[in-house]
Amino acid sequence: MKRVLIIGIGAGDPGHLTLQAAAAIAGTDVFFLLDKGAEKEDLIRLRREIIDAHARDPHRTVQVTDPERDRTSPAYTEAVADWRSRRADVYAGLISDELRENETGAFLVWGDPALYDSTIAIVEEVAARGVAFDYEVIPGISSVSALAARHRTSLTRVARPVRITTGRRLAGDLEGADDVVVMLDAHCAFAETPQAADAEIFWGAYVGTADEILISGRVRDVADEIKRARADARARKGWVMDSYLLRRPAR
């Protein structure tokens, strides 16, 4: 049987790798590297460093171009579903053609494979198409955990919930919630959402890396500073990955 591992490798700091993930990498015959375009070159390099540090000798790497999502489509969910299906074609090819019987292949996923990552769903889709393999998921430090740790704050208050959501949904998901983590926010929704103005924000970009930027304070006081820092960093590096926690006074 072929074996596929979906390995969470943490949020950007090579030290986020777990011992379990390091052992899984050491047990991998083939690494599937999905090139997502020039803007993520830093991440590809960091992933290669992790492989170099932990993989066994010999191992193979197969690099392919990950299909791009149609970012012009207004139908976000449908565009992502179509993108996922095209990615499944690519992943099915990798597992069918590049992985031999009794070998282990691995996809290395930034953060935690359970949070806003589609690798599990894509691999499930490949399995549903009848490609024969076993697979396993290894959890990783999410960018949310890394953000909270670097700000030395908790995501949850005593006996209270936390919501994890996207920039697009922030206004709605702030309703009735006092602790909200936002990922995938390209438009600084915190600054455009009146209900967020009095919240405390704990914002971070490139968390855990040498480029890390951390800003916290009341949204009304620091929103402009965050927007500026984010735009500057994006211009300098060509890409930005950020997330934030909003915390309102408990009612």
Next chain:
Amino acid sequence: MKRVLIIGIGAGDPGHLTLQAAAAIAGTDVFFLLDKGAEKEDLIRLRREIIDAHARDPHRTVQVTDPERDRTSPAYTEAVADWRSRRADVYAGLISDELRENETGAFLVWGDPALYDSTIAIVEEVAARGVAFDYEVIPGISSVSALAARHRTSLTRVARPVRITTGRRLAGDLEGADDVVVMLDAHCAFAETPQAADAEIFWGAYVGTADEILISGRVRDVADEIKRARADARARKGWVMDSYLLRRPAR
């Protein structure tokens, strides 16, 4: 200056430890072990194994009894606040008396210090009392990440949010939410909450350990099986730590 580390050590599998956490343990002079009573002996043993595997020679350990929470009080938040303050007394004593200048002391926290753990808040309270030290938080694999990985499922669907909450709040937090993670549920709220009956549940106890139990399915089909498995395990081991994801069809 004294240095205090709050180190997330993962959800029960020693392999959850990150390289960063292992290095932090190797750099620690004094480990503060808080004995929470007989029911958690397995966890104390596992923590000692982690220290034995990664700490430097020599190192010190200081074991104290963590004050107990008044579980008879109906005022949950106040009881927890009082408990926190008594714990701060204990932690302040440890940092003042057991940690010398320029030494590093560490609290090892199960899961991720950012999720339903009060160590950060207690250490903040100690600092606010004027005890002089620096501190740092090292993220860990949360039981939520471990649960999702073992069930090979994602916590989030495309562009959709997830809520993390407690058993006590489940009924309210299911309003308007399709993906809800529940922690700290001693009363199997999923089985008592009518709105949950049609949800899919991904339940796990002792996730990542040799005692791991995983059950998934529709709540109405597996609720009794989970309640039985949970009660049996609790009777056998004297304690149980479990969590679950509820997923309803996307509206």
